[in-house]
Each structure stands twice: as structure tokens, then as C-alpha cells.
Amino acid sequence: MNEPLHNTVTHKKRIKVFKGFEGMLLFVVLALCWQLASTLLPLRNAALYPTPAVTFKALQDSLPELLKGTWSSFLILIPGYCLAVILGAVWGIVVGSVTWIHRAFDPFAKVAAPIPPTVYIPYAIALMPTFRVSAIMVVFIGAFWPVFVNAAAGAASVPLRYRDNAGILGFGRFEYMRRVAFPAALPNIFSGMAVGLALAFILLTVAELFGANQGLGRFVQYYADYADYPRMVAGILYTGVVTFTSMALLDFVKRRVLFWVR
């Protein structure tokens, strides 16, 4: 009777391997289509469609430049995003917890939050002394609102049981915000942070198209201007990887911090 049992085990394993494989399938199919299209199709402007091999060669060649660009981009992204997360979360908790502040700030937030942050870019560049500071400001504005809105919503809807407990423990307003509203709103804050991070990348690259002399968005724009499409496509792919990695990192942190959320 051992053999059938053994068989089911390997069968299960096979299914498991296949499950991991499924997710990769689309990537493989797309890569194959890319390869076939760029080599076999009689395209009119072949330079616009670099083959995978050419693109990866370009990626390899420009890796030092891309890494330098990443560093430059992150010097904008990290300060802007971190500032947005800290201020958005803190102010969101305050606005969500204190009724009169909510009444005072909410109308403004309702008007200001939906403005597409990209429209601030030209003015920020004109306003601020350097491109970097203006880009940081734009990233900040873009990431602030999603974090703020979610933090405020989370703090405003703290379940009654936590509020009851805070009352019974005799928490003052500040202690309530720090020890109850903040942790209770953390799941919302992380949702806001994910939206904010995606927006921050968009704003970063768009801002770099306007006025940067290095950075990820700038890299793509620069080689597009020179019609070096292998490098441009390499830049797009590389930016995708950087964005994905950042989002995955945020997700990892979220899982660690929100261990108590079932």
C-alpha cells in the first residue's frame, strides 16, 4: 500500500510546481511574442522594435548609468515619499480623531486631494530653487493625499470596542491617538502608502521628463530623443523592475507590521 501513497505525494508536488509556474507563463508568452514580432514581422520602422537580445545587451551596457539614475531618482523619491507618509499619517490621525479639526480641515481636503498632482510640476519647478527640491515637493504632494485620506478614514472609524477600551483605561486625547487610533488605522495607512508609492513613482518620472539631468525618467526621455530605442526600452523595463521591487518591499513591511490583522 505504500506505492499509491507515494504516488499521491509526488502528484501533489507536481501540482505545486505547476502553480508557481502559472504566474510566470504570461511573462514567457509575452517574451516569445516580442521575440517573434521583432524578428519575423516585416515592420516598417525596425529600429523602433529592438529584439530582446539587443535590448538586454543595451540594458547590460547602460547598467552603471541606470544605477546612477536610480540613486538620483531615489534622492527625490525617498525624502518626498517619507515626508508624505509621516505627515499624512500623523495629520490624518489627528483629523480623523478630533471632531472640530475634522470639521475645519475636511472641506479643504475634499477640494485639494483630487487635483491631479502632475499639474503642480511646472509651478514647483518655477517656484523652487533647484529641480530636486521641486521634484521632492511634487512627490510629497502626490503621496500625501492618499496616505492622509486613508489615515483619516481609519482613525474616524476606529471600532467602538477600541474606543470603549481607551475610555476605560482613562486615555487622554493624545494617548488615544498614539496608542489606539494609530494602530487601529494602520491597515488603512498601509493601503494609502501603496497608492501613494505608485503615485510617487509616476510623479517622479514625469517630473524628471521636465527638468532633470539624470534619473530614471530622464534616462528614458534622453535615449528616446536620440532614437536609441534599445536603451529606451531597457530603461522602461528597468524602471518596471525598480517599481515592482519597491512595492514588494512595502508589502513585506506591511505584512510584518500588521501581523495581528487576520
Next chain:
Amino acid sequence: MSGTNRPSNGYEKKDPGIALSVEHVSFAYDADLVLKDINLTVAEGEFVAVLGPSGCGKTSLLRLLAGLEKPGSGNVLHQGNPVTGPNILRGVVFQDYSLFPWLNLQDNLTIAINKARKGLGRAERNKIAEEYLDLVGLQGMAFKHPYEISGGMRQRAAIARSLALGSPVLLMDEPFGALDPVNRVRLQDLLLQLCRSSSTRRTIVFVTHDVEEALYLGDRVVVLGTTPGRVIADIDVPFDGKLQRSDLFQAKEFRQLEEEISALYHEDIERQLEAGSVAFGEGELI
């Protein structure tokens, strides 16, 4: 409960001052009258079980005593002072959510200890938390989070927290309602044992819908009727606590009282059915 005194009668030796009083209190949620003209006094050190079917407003009564709700009319007094909001003088244990899920048991307790005794160092607070966890049988569980432990353990921790808060008055809202029978019995005995062992008797108001539980725990049972909630009986429990749990449950007087109260229950429900206004399965969680 094994062969030791029940905590009843102990307070009679002292001057039984009034801890809590509820005077002509009515309370409504929106348009629904939940409690109508409730009058109730609870003596210092007394263990009062508030018994009533679902939807009789017993949870609302407890929340009024805690200061988590304000009465529509009438007064709620604690030692003669009006209750205007929650206060650590009145600890509360809820059915299944007295702990913060993002804190481990130690931190859930040190929050309370911090409130009860200001100016302690971290190490001291942690040590006291450990002591209270030991007291309720949660040795070595200090670093567990609420989601990692069973409902029974969570309620033990909740009791430990309310004890750590040092409140002279303890309000308990069906604290064992969500537990399986075995754990429920063990926690009932633990509660009695803790009441007994402390030098100063705590005043306890314990809300339940279980007749046996009310009779077993309470020095006094206050029975509420439904729609709107009002006091339909106020019964002193005559057992002197020397009886063991099993003997008590077999005692003729105990059975009689249980039947009496059950009859009151049914009378009230039938009256409501005739009036066509009883709502089954609504109201508070059981």
C-alpha cells in the same frame, strides 16, 4: 469551585456603603426605549448579577454604569458622584474584546498598570504584569498576542487587565458568554477565587443571560424584563458559599430559585409575545 467559601456574606461585616446607584434611569437608542425607570443600588463589595434575556438592555445598563453611555433621564451615581464618563475607578470586562490585538498580553497589561500606578519603571511594570498573568493562570504567556490564544485565555487576560487596573468596581458584560461550557466553569471559579482572595472586596456587576451563572456567582440577582428593560425581580441569593459547586447545583433551594427565575423569564417573554413586540435573535450578542 472546590470546597471553599463563596465570596458572599463577607461584605456584611463591614458597613455596606453604597457603591453604585441608578436612580429612575431611562435610556433610548434613537427612538427605541431600551431601559425604563431603572432603580438599583449596589453596595460596596457586593457581587450583583444582572440577569435578563437578549434585548432587555442589560448591556446598556452596564454601559451606563461604566460611563460609556449617558442616561436619557435619571442619574447614575458612583459613591454619590454623578458618572459623567468612563473612569479607571470602574473597570470593565467585555465579552470578547477587552484587549488590543496589536499588543501582546504583557503590553496589554502594562497599559493598565501604567494608569493605576504612575511613575513605575518598565521592568517593574513588566514584573507586575507577569504577576497578574500568573494569577489568572497565564504563566509564560506574556509575549503572546490575543490572536494566538484561545477565547478562554483572552478572557483570563482581560480579567487580569481589569485587576491590574486596580478598580474598586468591576463591570462585566457577559464575559464568559462566548466560551465553551468547560472554560466557562473554570473562569467562573477563577473569578470567585480572585474575589475571595483579595483583601478589599471589589464591587462587581456581572451581566449574564444564564440563570445558573447568575445564581452561582451573585450575592444578589437582579432580573430584567424586556421591551423596555426594567427590573422585574431583585433576589438575594441565600447560599452561604460553603457549598461546593456540585452540591450547590443539587441543593433544593438552588433549584427552586432557578425555577422561580425561569418562570419570571417566561412570564415576561409570553407577555411580550402577546403584545407582539418581542424580537428574537435581535439586540445584543449572546
